[in-house]
Amino acid sequence: MRLNLNDLHVFVRAVDHGSFAAAARHLGLPKSTVSKRVAELEAGLGTRLIHRTSRSFVLTDAGRDFYDHARAAVIEAEAAESVIQRRQAEPQGLVRITASVPVAQFQLADRLPALAGAYPKLDLQLHVTDRFVDLVREGFDIAIRSHFAPLPDSDLVQRRMNVEGITLVAAPGYLSRRDIPERPEDIAGHDGLLTGPASRTWRLTSRDGREVHVAPEARLVADESLVLLRAAAAGLGIACLPGSMAASFIETGELARVLPDWTAGSVTSTILTPHRRGQLPAVRAVIDFLAGGTGAPGTARRAAP
Structure with a gap:
């Protein structure tokens, strides 16, 4: 016969507790179920395991x-179950991540060591391209x-990691040589560090939602x-950069x-x-960590590759 675990x-449990009634209370089962299971076990084995009477x-x-x-x-069965529970409780294994150069430098360089410290059994591999x-x-x-725009739908699932404002920054030395802009319109007379020939106009938005288009002189x-970033720190002009990218330079006073x-x-x-x-425990742990552990249900949807 094939034994039922x-x-x-x-x-x-019946033997450990010395009676069917005590075992039933421990297992949360009716006494009749415990008695029936033991009787079926004996029948399958073809031998009596317990002599039982009312006394x-x-x-x-x-x-x-x-x-x-x-x-x-x-x-052994309980130990096997415990091993799986521990593996699920402590994520482990290989997780391969790919990111662009700026994301790797300014968002992951500090987070990945912290992630590795939080989950020492994870094998993290970052491919930067x-x-x-x-x-x-x-x-x-x-x-x-x-x-900058929402990602189109696809078979991939997306979760927002962060949203950050793009700020205007310049070196204090540059600002000391020029008039410090007090209004968006003042940018027109300043040197601009631009991302491309088609990005010569900056669309600036105030905290109250007012929008102004300005065009600095293209310096680089x-x-x-x-x-x-380096050009701005060297004093060549004003640049528009994500807050995380300029943060450390602002803290040291290299940029303002x-x-x-x-x-x-x-x-x-x-x-x-x-x-x-994304359903794997190790991958899910990395996603939760990088997303700040918010787990907000409204942030997950299908997204473009």
Whole structure:
């Protein structure tokens, strides 16, 4: 016969507690169910395991031998279940992440060491590239993309990591040589560090929602954020940069905010993952950590690769 592990469990608990009634209370089952399971176990084995009357509950010789092995089997089964529970409680295994250069430098460089410290059994691999990456084809668990417009729908699931304002910054040395802008219109007379030839006009928005379009003089054009950051710190002009990128330079005094009540739009960083991979405990732990653990149900939807 093929033994039923549940029957072994009931039998062992009945012996441990010395009666069907006590075992039933411990297991949260009716006494009749405990008695029936043990009787079916005996019938399947073709031997009596317990001599029981209204006043006695005694193992037979066969019952004593069977109990020793049954108890060992139950202990091993509980240990096996415990191993799985511990694995689920402590995420572990390989998680492959891909991100662009600016995201890696300014958003993940500090977070990934903290993530690794929080989950020492995770094996984190970060691939940094500005090219398009096909998550499914190339075997990545997570991609982090920064974007200005909403991502179109696809078979990937997205979760928002953060949204940050794009601020105007310049070196104090540059501002000391020029008049400090007091109104958006003052930007027209200043040197601008631009992201591309088509981005010569900045759309600035105030805290109360007022919008102004301004066009600085093009001093440098570069489609690499770090180049613009360094150029601004070197005093070449005013740049529009995400807050996280300029934060450390502002803290050290290398850069200063220009028109602090105005922003040049915002940029969203989004975590993308294939649906099935996102269900893995290790991948889910990384996503929750990077997203700040918010888990807000309204932030997950299908998104573009």
